[in-house]
Amino acid sequence: MTKEKNDWENCTVIGRNKEPYHNTLVPYPNKQSVLQIKKKSPFYMDLNGNWKFHWVKKPSDRPIDFYKEDYDVSDWAEIDVPSNWQLRGYGIPIYTNVQYPKSVKKWRIPNIDHNYNPVGSYQKKFEIPNDWKDREIFIHFDGVKSAFYIWINGEIVGYSQGSMNPAEFNITKYIKSGENLLAAEVYRWSDGSYLEDQDMWRFSGIFRGVYLFATPKIHIRDFFAYCDMDEEYKDAILYLRIKVKNYMDKKFEKCEIKTSLLDVTGEPIADEYLSKKVFDLDPNKENIIQLEKKIENPNKWTAETPYLYTLLLILSDSDNNMLEVEYCKFGFRKIEIGENGEFLVNGKSIIFKGVNRHEHDPDDGRAVPLNRIIEDIEIMKQNNINAVRTSHYPNNPIFYDLCDKHGIYVMDENNLESHGARRKLPKGKRKWRESVLDRMIGMVERDKNHPSVVIWSLGNEAGNGKNFKLMKEATLEIDKTRPIHYEGDYAQKTSDFFSTMYSTPQEMEKSGQLKKIRYMFIHSIKPKQYAGKPRILCEYAHCMGNSLGNFQDFMDVFEKYDNCVGGFIWDFIDQGLRKTTEDGTEYWAYGGDFGDKPNDGNFCINGVILPDRKPTPELYEVKKVYQNIKVHPIDLDKGLVKIHNKYNFIPLDFVKLSWEMTENGIKLQDGTIETLNIAPGSELELKIPFKKPKIRANCEYHLLMNFSLKGNSLWADKNHIVAWDQLKLPYQIPEGTYEKIEEMEDLEVEDKENYIIINGNDFRIQFGKESAAIESYLYKKTEFISKPLIPNFWRAPTDNDLGLARFVPLVKIFMRSFFSWKKSCKKRKIRAIETDKLRPQVVRIKVKSKIPNGKSPLETIYTIYGNGDVFIENSFTPKKNMIRFGMQMEIPKEFNKMTWFGKGLHDTMWDRKSSGLVGIHSGFVEDLIHDYVRPQENGNKSDIRWALLSNEDDQGFIISDISGTLLNISAWPYTQEDLDSADHTNELPRRDTITLNVDYKQRGIGGDSVIFTGIHEEYKLKKKRKYSYGFRIRPYEKNMGNITDIAIKKPHTI
Known part of the structure; x- marks a missing residue:
C-alpha cells in the first residue's frame, strides 16, 4: 500500500477549501463609511499583532494537537505578525541565488527533507462583533511562506501554498459567539519551494497581514473595472464585470447593483449613478453582471499624472436597502503596443526608467513595514524612476495602492522561478500545471483593478514550455487590456515583448535596427521573430557594489529607437540584513553570515540604495540619466x-x-x-x-x-x-603669468647615504633612496606625509572586477593578468635615481623603475621649487591592461578635511560621472567614503582641478593638476590593504593616518553584465599605450589668501 503524500510535497495539491481569488476588497455598510472612514470598515478586523508561537526544526517534532481549544500554550513565546520567524530568533535566514537550499533538492523533486523542514505553530484568539451575526465571515492571509494549514476552534478549515498570493477561507460555519481560537501551522519548505527559487533570502512565516471581514449573504465577491478610449484618447468607455454571490440556500430576487464614479473632491461625475441593473440570484450561485458607460473626457492616469477616481459599487435589495458598498480607486488609461513596437500609454510612446525591487527590510526581511514601502516609492519618484518590476512575485497589495497614487508603472510578476531546475520544471508538465496556473491567476485576479499595473509577467528564469502558453491564455481570459511579458520565451511565441537580461547598449542598438540578435551565446533571434514587439530589458545595469558604468549609453539607445522601450535596473535595494558584533558595531550581513550553507555570498547586494534606504553613488547617476528635462546649448x-x-x-x-x-x-x-x-x-x-x-x-x-x-x-x-x-561656457581664457623662479628662496640639498634632503626657507623634504619616494614633507614644523608617496596601480577589487570569481574561485586562474597588478608596484625595482640642481631655487630628482607589467620603465620626475612646490610627473607604458595609474601616500589623520574643485559631491568614476557636478565641494574624509556592503574601491572624485587636504586650522596642502588631464583623488580613513581584505564594513579599522590616492585614472567599473566585468573599451587603460600625468603639491595656510587663487596659479617653467 502506497503511503499518501503530505500536502506540502504533493505538487498536485495547491490548496484545500480556499476561496476563489478576487480583487482586494472590503465591504462597507454605506457610501459615507467609504468616503469618511476609508479602510476602517466595521466589517473588517485586523488580526495583526502578537500571536502565540512555537517552532521546531522538523515536522515530526511539531505539537500535533496544538490547534485544539484545550491545548496549553501558556509557556509558548509570542511573535509579531506579520514577520519572518528567522528574524525573530527561530532558525536562520538562508541566501541563495540559483541553487536550492539543502532541504529542496532538484534531484528529489518534489520531495522535501523531513529532517530539516522547520514548522511554526501559531495561535491567535479573537471575538466576533455582534453586528457580524448572520453574515458570511472570511479570513484572509495576504502572504504565508511556504505552506500552511488553518484551524478555527479545533476544526480544520483548509490548506494553502503559493506564498506570494493571498489565501482566503470562509470560516462562517466554524465561528462561535464569544472567544474564537485561530491556529495556523506553517511549513518552511514545500513542493511550492521548487517554484520559488528567486535570487533572495529564503524566509518563512506569516509575513503579510491577516484579517477578517464579514459580508452580507448577498455579496459582491469580485469586480473588474477597465476602460477603452476613442482614437483621440479623449473620451472613454468604462466597463465593469461584477461577480455577485448568493450564500443562502434560497433564491434572492431583485437585487440591484449601482455604480458611481467620484472625482478627487468626492463629487460624482455626470449622473449620481453611472449605471444600474436589477437581477435575481439562485441559491449558492454566482452571477456575473456586465456594465458599461461612456465617460466624456475624464482625467487620465499616467505615471506623470496619477489621477484617481473613486469607483463605488452599491448593492441593494428590492426595497432599496443597501446591502453593501465596495470601492476601488480607478484610473482611466489605455495600454497598447504600436506598429513599430512602441509601448503606448494613452497613445504616447513611453520609456520605462525602471528598477527591479525585491520586498526587503534590513530588520523585518520580507515583512516590509508600511513606512518602508512609502519610503521606497518616494525615493523612486525623487530620483526619476517611473517603473518597477515586482521581481519576482506579486508584492504586498498596499504597494500597488501607493503606485496608483504616486504614479509608478508596474510590471507585475508571477511567483514562478525554478532557476536551479528550469530545464526540468515546470515546462509543459501536467503535474505542475495547476500550480503555475493558480499562481498566475491569483496575481491577475488580485491586481487587475490597479491602473499602475501595465504589464503582466509570467515569471522569471523558469524555462519555457506549454504551461507558459496556458498561463497566457488564462490571463487573457481575465484581462485583455494589458500585454504579457516573459524573458524566457527565446522563440518569441508567447511573450508580447522581446525581453532580455543584461544586453549591452551595443546589442540594444542592433535591436533598434532590427538586426539578428545573439542572446546568452546560444539563442539566435531573427528580426522577423521580434519585429513589432517592444524591446525591453527586464534586467540591466547590474548594480552590485561599485557599479553602473556607462549607464548613459543605455538611455541614448532608448531615446534613439522607438521599439527600445527601456528597462529595469537590477536592482533597487541591497538585500543586506542588519547584524551586530559583540561590541555593538552594526554591519550589513549577506549570504553565509548566519552559517547558512549553501549560500551565494554577497550576490544579494545589488541595490542603488543601501538596506536602510540611504543612497549609494549609483543612485545619483540613476537620477541624472533618468531625468526628463534636457538642456542643449545654442549660443x-x-x-x-x-x-x-x-x-x-x-x-x-x-x-x-x-x-x-x-x-x-x-x-x-x-x-x-x-x-x-x-x-x-x-x-x-x-x-x-x-x-x-x-x-x-x-x-x-x-x-x-x-x-x-x-x-x-x-x-x-x-x-x-x-x-x-x-x-x-566657451570663453577664451587668457593665459596667466608664471611665478618667477628667481624670486623664490634658494634650496639646499643634502645627499645622504639613504636619502636626499631638500631644505627650503620654511620647509624640509626628505626623499628616500630605497623607496625612491618622498618620505617626509615638513612645513613650518607640520608634517604632511606619514608614509611615502609611491606608485599605485591596484584597487581593492570591485564586484565587477571579480565577476564570476566571486563564486567560482577557480576562475581566478584565468584572471592572472588582473591580479598581477596587485603587487606590481611593491615589486618595482629602482634602476636609477638622478638628482640635479637646475637652478639655485630648483631641484629635480629623476627616478626610473622597472615594473613587472611594464613595457617601458616607470619614469617619475620630482621637481622641488624654492616656494615649497613639488611637481610630480609620471609616465608609463604597460604591457597589460592596467587597473589604475596613480600614486598613494598616507598623511596624518588631522588632515581629515578635503576641499576640491571637480566633480562631486558623491563618488564618481571614469564611466559613471554624468551625475557629478563641477564645483567646489568639501567634506570630512569619513563622510567622503562610501561603505559598500562588501568593502571595495570607493570614494573616488573625478575631474579634479585641485584639492586641499586641511586640518581644523585650515592648514594643509593643495594637490593640483599640472598636465591638463585632470585628476582622480580619493581619501580613506583606512589603508588599501584594509579595504582589500575586508568582507564587511565592521572589519575596516580606523587608522591613525589617512590614505590619499592621486591618480591619473582607474579603469571603468562596468556593470552591463552579472558575471563579467563588462568594462567598455573606451574606459580601459590599455596595454602598449603611453600614459602620462602630473600634479603639484603646495603648502597652504589660510592667511595666504583665497584657496582658489592659490590653487590655480600656473606651473613654473624652467
Whole structure:
C-alpha cells in the first residue's frame, strides 16, 4: 500500500477549501463609511499583532494537537505578525541565488527533507462583533511562506501554498459567539519551494497581514473595472464585470447593483449613478453582471499624472436597502503596443526608467513595514524612476495602492522561478500545471483593478514550455487590456515583448535596427521573430557594489529607437540584513553570515540604495540619466539654450528654473525663471539672462541650471530638484603669468647615504633612496606625509572586477593578468635615481623603475621649487591592461578635511560621472567614503582641478593638476590593504593616518553584465599605450589668501 503524500510535497495539491481569488476588497455598510472612514470598515478586523508561537526544526517534532481549544500554550513565546520567524530568533535566514537550499533538492523533486523542514505553530484568539451575526465571515492571509494549514476552534478549515498570493477561507460555519481560537501551522519548505527559487533570502512565516471581514449573504465577491478610449484618447468607455454571490440556500430576487464614479473632491461625475441593473440570484450561485458607460473626457492616469477616481459599487435589495458598498480607486488609461513596437500609454510612446525591487527590510526581511514601502516609492519618484518590476512575485497589495497614487508603472510578476531546475520544471508538465496556473491567476485576479499595473509577467528564469502558453491564455481570459511579458520565451511565441537580461547598449542598438540578435551565446533571434514587439530589458545595469558604468549609453539607445522601450535596473535595494558584533558595531550581513550553507555570498547586494534606504553613488547617476528635462546649448555667448521637455504628459509649468554662473566653482551671478511654458515632448529656446563676466586668467566658467518643484508634491517638498544640467561656457581664457623662479628662496640639498634632503626657507623634504619616494614633507614644523608617496596601480577589487570569481574561485586562474597588478608596484625595482640642481631655487630628482607589467620603465620626475612646490610627473607604458595609474601616500589623520574643485559631491568614476557636478565641494574624509556592503574601491572624485587636504586650522596642502588631464583623488580613513581584505564594513579599522590616492585614472567599473566585468573599451587603460600625468603639491595656510587663487596659479617653467 502506497503511503499518501503530505500536502506540502504533493505538487498536485495547491490548496484545500480556499476561496476563489478576487480583487482586494472590503465591504462597507454605506457610501459615507467609504468616503469618511476609508479602510476602517466595521466589517473588517485586523488580526495583526502578537500571536502565540512555537517552532521546531522538523515536522515530526511539531505539537500535533496544538490547534485544539484545550491545548496549553501558556509557556509558548509570542511573535509579531506579520514577520519572518528567522528574524525573530527561530532558525536562520538562508541566501541563495540559483541553487536550492539543502532541504529542496532538484534531484528529489518534489520531495522535501523531513529532517530539516522547520514548522511554526501559531495561535491567535479573537471575538466576533455582534453586528457580524448572520453574515458570511472570511479570513484572509495576504502572504504565508511556504505552506500552511488553518484551524478555527479545533476544526480544520483548509490548506494553502503559493506564498506570494493571498489565501482566503470562509470560516462562517466554524465561528462561535464569544472567544474564537485561530491556529495556523506553517511549513518552511514545500513542493511550492521548487517554484520559488528567486535570487533572495529564503524566509518563512506569516509575513503579510491577516484579517477578517464579514459580508452580507448577498455579496459582491469580485469586480473588474477597465476602460477603452476613442482614437483621440479623449473620451472613454468604462466597463465593469461584477461577480455577485448568493450564500443562502434560497433564491434572492431583485437585487440591484449601482455604480458611481467620484472625482478627487468626492463629487460624482455626470449622473449620481453611472449605471444600474436589477437581477435575481439562485441559491449558492454566482452571477456575473456586465456594465458599461461612456465617460466624456475624464482625467487620465499616467505615471506623470496619477489621477484617481473613486469607483463605488452599491448593492441593494428590492426595497432599496443597501446591502453593501465596495470601492476601488480607478484610473482611466489605455495600454497598447504600436506598429513599430512602441509601448503606448494613452497613445504616447513611453520609456520605462525602471528598477527591479525585491520586498526587503534590513530588520523585518520580507515583512516590509508600511513606512518602508512609502519610503521606497518616494525615493523612486525623487530620483526619476517611473517603473518597477515586482521581481519576482506579486508584492504586498498596499504597494500597488501607493503606485496608483504616486504614479509608478508596474510590471507585475508571477511567483514562478525554478532557476536551479528550469530545464526540468515546470515546462509543459501536467503535474505542475495547476500550480503555475493558480499562481498566475491569483496575481491577475488580485491586481487587475490597479491602473499602475501595465504589464503582466509570467515569471522569471523558469524555462519555457506549454504551461507558459496556458498561463497566457488564462490571463487573457481575465484581462485583455494589458500585454504579457516573459524573458524566457527565446522563440518569441508567447511573450508580447522581446525581453532580455543584461544586453549591452551595443546589442540594444542592433535591436533598434532590427538586426539578428545573439542572446546568452546560444539563442539566435531573427528580426522577423521580434519585429513589432517592444524591446525591453527586464534586467540591466547590474548594480552590485561599485557599479553602473556607462549607464548613459543605455538611455541614448532608448531615446534613439522607438521599439527600445527601456528597462529595469537590477536592482533597487541591497538585500543586506542588519547584524551586530559583540561590541555593538552594526554591519550589513549577506549570504553565509548566519552559517547558512549553501549560500551565494554577497550576490544579494545589488541595490542603488543601501538596506536602510540611504543612497549609494549609483543612485545619483540613476537620477541624472533618468531625468526628463534636457538642456542643449545654442549660443552660450548670448545665453541661448534649448530646453527639451521629455515628459510625455505634463508641461513644465510645475518647475522653476534656477540658474547660476560660476567662476572656478564660485558663484558670480544667479537668477530664477519662474515660468516655463514648454508642452510635453516639446523644446523651447530660452535666453538665460546672465552678463558676460570679466574673464580672468586660469579660470573656467560654468552655467548651472536647476529645475525644481514650485510647490510641495506627494513625494517631495517644494524646491526639490527634479533635473539639472551644467554647461561649460566657451570663453577664451587668457593665459596667466608664471611665478618667477628667481624670486623664490634658494634650496639646499643634502645627499645622504639613504636619502636626499631638500631644505627650503620654511620647509624640509626628505626623499628616500630605497623607496625612491618622498618620505617626509615638513612645513613650518607640520608634517604632511606619514608614509611615502609611491606608485599605485591596484584597487581593492570591485564586484565587477571579480565577476564570476566571486563564486567560482577557480576562475581566478584565468584572471592572472588582473591580479598581477596587485603587487606590481611593491615589486618595482629602482634602476636609477638622478638628482640635479637646475637652478639655485630648483631641484629635480629623476627616478626610473622597472615594473613587472611594464613595457617601458616607470619614469617619475620630482621637481622641488624654492616656494615649497613639488611637481610630480609620471609616465608609463604597460604591457597589460592596467587597473589604475596613480600614486598613494598616507598623511596624518588631522588632515581629515578635503576641499576640491571637480566633480562631486558623491563618488564618481571614469564611466559613471554624468551625475557629478563641477564645483567646489568639501567634506570630512569619513563622510567622503562610501561603505559598500562588501568593502571595495570607493570614494573616488573625478575631474579634479585641485584639492586641499586641511586640518581644523585650515592648514594643509593643495594637490593640483599640472598636465591638463585632470585628476582622480580619493581619501580613506583606512589603508588599501584594509579595504582589500575586508568582507564587511565592521572589519575596516580606523587608522591613525589617512590614505590619499592621486591618480591619473582607474579603469571603468562596468556593470552591463552579472558575471563579467563588462568594462567598455573606451574606459580601459590599455596595454602598449603611453600614459602620462602630473600634479603639484603646495603648502597652504589660510592667511595666504583665497584657496582658489592659490590653487590655480600656473606651473613654473624652467
